[in-house]
Amino acid sequence: MSNVVPRVGWFAVAIVGAIALGTVALSRGESINAVWLVVAALCTYFIAYRFYSLYIAEKVLRLDPLRATPAMRYNDGLDYVPTNRYVLFGHHFAAIAGAGPLVGPVLAAQMGYLPGTLWILIGVVFAGAVQDFTVLMISTRRDGRSLGDIIRTEMGPAAGGIALVGVLLIMIILLAVLALVVVKALAGSPWGTFTVFATIPTAMVMGIYGRYIRPGRVGEMSAIGFVLLMSGLIFGQHVSQSPDLAPLFTYKGETLALIIIAYGFVASVLPVWLLLAPRDYLSTFLKVGTIIALAIGILVVMPDLKMPAVSRFIDGTGPVFSGSLFPFLFITIACGSVSGFHALISSGTTPKMLENEVQGRFIGYGGMLMESFVAIMAMIAASVLDPGVYFAMNSPAGLIGADVASAAHVISGWGFVVTPETLSQVAQDIGEKSILSRAGGAPTLAVGMAQIFQGFLGGKAMMGFWYHFAILFEALFILTTVDAGTRVARFMIQDLVGAVVPSFKATQSWTNNLAGSALAVLFWGYFLYTGVIDPLGGINTLWPLFGISNQMLAGIALIMCTVVLFKMKREKYAWVTLLPTTWLLICTLTAGLQKVFDSNPAIGFLAHAQKFGDALAQGKVLAPAKTAEEMSRIVFNDYVDVGLAAAFVLVVLSMLFYGVIAIRKALASPQVTAVEVGGGEVGHA
């Protein structure tokens, strides 16, 4: 009898979820309410968490509540601390939530909200959350060791080395593309630029306060920082309207790129307490707070989705990103449904703080479900915009022209009717000169968020404030990532180069510090700058590369998980990781090869290089290049991108090769060969 109530309850959740999903998927021609999307997502998450994650916990991984976790065995009150699961969930979520799940869905909305939403939901249940959860448990059973370390012991030193090079490549492309998102959001926007620049002195004031005045008072520091941040935001409007001040904060993309590159270098050399740490506090709290506010906003305002369920651009001719639905929709969404980067977090600090093995399910699987919900909210924010406005913001100037009249004309021609007046009006509402061709996701998301927030806080007069608040929120944590990421890249470079030149390894040396930072900044700065001057708008070129690299890392992590399951002699259940591995490998390899070899110059780098190379040979200059020199630079950049895409494909293939070898060895062995620690009762050692 006692079983009946929960069963009826779960049955009801399944029915409600099915109805909501059906409404989302089948409605055509009329706009539907965003709440349907929220309900469909939540029901999917509840069912997946209750049944599938429990299956993985009990049958596949056999989590054992009696097995001591690293936090229990090495408790030191610092790194290894048994932590309440809700507190740890907050820590883990704050670490995995970033710009990726916000930007990807916004770009993917060009195909309509349906394809992206379906992949966000299916992907998280069968790939993303499975990866995060499994890696977390594998690392927990190995003293909380890192992904690279685990690959080395379970798959051999060569596989470990290749994985490390892969991670470094991802870091570089990630930093470039995130910095590009900021550049795209701030170019020509004095209000945004002033507000974001103001975060630097703000962070320094906080840093000095927390170091010398009231050491370690994180709450007080953050409160001071928040007040200064909001003052900067409000004063920013004054700056943008002042004829004297506005020009001081109005920059072209190229200049902003150079400023961010210089900033990245300086910030990674400065002591952490002065700039990085305080800004990290601010951005973390602002990020989590804004995500919660956005969820409340959507539920209170209940906006209608104006984007069609499926747009005509599923054929791959869309202006926002090139390439057809398969594989590029999956590559574009990336982090919101499966993110390889999470494998680094799940094998980082979180496994050292798990109180009990069985809580890994809530933190690993549950944390990723939450991240996926952020992606769903980003999809909603992009879809509440008028599609005409969405395409005006996300199409490159080369396609829609540089003024509202031509943009409205071209976009209406695509079937998304919009008037020039609407485009000017939106720009005026948000306090900007123009909204045309502001690719990169952040501005689109900001307009969507402003539209939702003004619905319950402040009305239309507050649109400008909320728009710039949203820009600030994204720029703040992106810049924190750029800063922290440059530092990590620097240590990785020092490690790799140090293998050849041992003296380069000493991280305390100032010469090494400067040289390592300069190299790290140079690498991502190069891709950032080429992105800014890219004729297709940069995001178009760099985001797929980032997506491929991120999904590639997920593929690597899942190959490792599969190998470990075979080595544990749990091959009967290996389909759980084998299924997403196969899908990710198919996606990344297809996308990688298309980026290199596709005959369409909008997709394939070689075709693009050939187009410009041929024109150059005939003495012609193709737009947007203005000189023969610019032409040859475009050709050169194409070849660099070819090299990068090819490197990703090679990394994936070699990991697959080592994975197959390890699995065959495991199958041939009659015993468990996984290298775990602290088995106790379970008995694998």
Added chain:
Amino acid sequence: MHERVKHLYNRFKQTARLMVGLPDYDNYVEHRRTTHPGEPIMNYEEFFRERQLSRYSGSNGRIGRCC
């Protein structure tokens, strides 16, 4: 009721601090007292600095945040 609110507030504070890489200080002191009696215990300021440096030192390729 009062106890419950206080407990929730403490959990909230712990969560917010751990989000930026700062574990519970009282717990650290308690741990040092019980398992390493007589050995030195960092004061809060030292503890704060040690944790801050360790979060961003990036040693052994540790990455504390995501895209």
